[in-house]
Amino acid sequence: MNRTERRRVIATPAERQAAEGRKRAILIAAFAVPALLIIIAIVLFNNRAVQSASVAPALSTVKVGQPAPTFAVSTTSGLFDLAKAGGKPTLLEVFATWCPHCQRMTATLDKLHSKYGSRVNVIAVSGAPDNIDRTGPESQADVIAFAEKYKATYPIAFDPNLDVAHKYLQGGYPTLVLIGKDGNVTGIRDGEVPEADLAKAIDLSLVGKKPDGKLGQKS
Numbered sequence: 001m002n003r004t005e006r007r008r009v010i011a012t013p014a015e016r017q018a019a020e021g022r023k024r025a026i027l028i029a030a031f032a033v034p035a036l037l038i039i040i041a042i043v044l045f046n047n048r049a050v051q052s053a054s055v056a057p058a059l060s061t062v063k064v065g066q067p068a069p070t071f072a073v074s075t076t077s078g079l080f081d082l083a084k085a086g087g088k089p090t091l092l093e094v095f096a097t098w099c100p101h102c103q104r105m106t107a108t109l110d111k112l113h114s115k116y117g118s119r120v121n122v123i124a125v126s127g128a129p130d131n132i133d134r135t136g137p138e139s140q141a142d143v144i145a146f147a148e149k150y151k152a153t154y155p156i157a158f159d160p161n162l163d164v165a166h167k168y169l170q171g172g173y174p175t176l177v178l179i180g181k182d183g184n185v186t187g188i189r190d191g192e193v194p195e196a197d198l199a200k201a202i203d204l205s206l207v208g209k210k211p212d213g214k215l216g217q218k219s
Contacts, residue, residue, distance in 0.1 A: 127168075
């Protein structure tokens with residue numbers, strides 16, 4: 001090997017620095033790409049979880065002003081038959097045990113149930129096929145556990161065939177439906193509904209007046 005060849009083998013400081021820079025860039029990329037993929041996966045998962053907490057398939061075409069579809073269910077307080085509602089307004093909730101909005105609505109429905117007592121039927125019926133952990137099918141035990149965990153004092157029913165959901169469920173959990181003393185649907189709204197909005201609609205229904213069909217929901 002002559003001197004010229006030896007000079008070619010020995011890298012200059014600038015060449016060594018460039019080579020080190022390339023190595024660092026390769027290492028950074030090797031760690032950054034998996035980290036980016038993990039971040040993207042977490043974001044997608046969280047977005048999906050938030051959506052599934054409230055969105056439900058639009059199953060029912062029932063509308064305000066129509067006769068309320070009849071149903072009979074066994075609740076935590078005994079049998080409830082809408083056909084024998086006793087000429088009272090009925091506030092129906094179709095809920096999912098895993099839905100955080102439904103879980104928070106128990107406090108609101110408890111207050112309304114306590115406020116109106118025997119003058120108004122307040123009832124919640126399960127309307128999703130998945131259990132509270134979304135690890136298997138819903139069961140009566142899951143619904144009872146939901147009522148106990150969230151201290152629901154109003155009647156709650158397990159509907160294994162989702163019959164009530166098929167008749168009343170709109171675009172999300174929970175779906176709240178107010179049925180007048182005449183047996184017609186007077187208000188429908190999905191999602192969490194403020195106590196004041198529901199109370200206003202119930203008060204009007206009690207005196208035979210038509211409440212806001214959207215139960216206070218802004219257009």
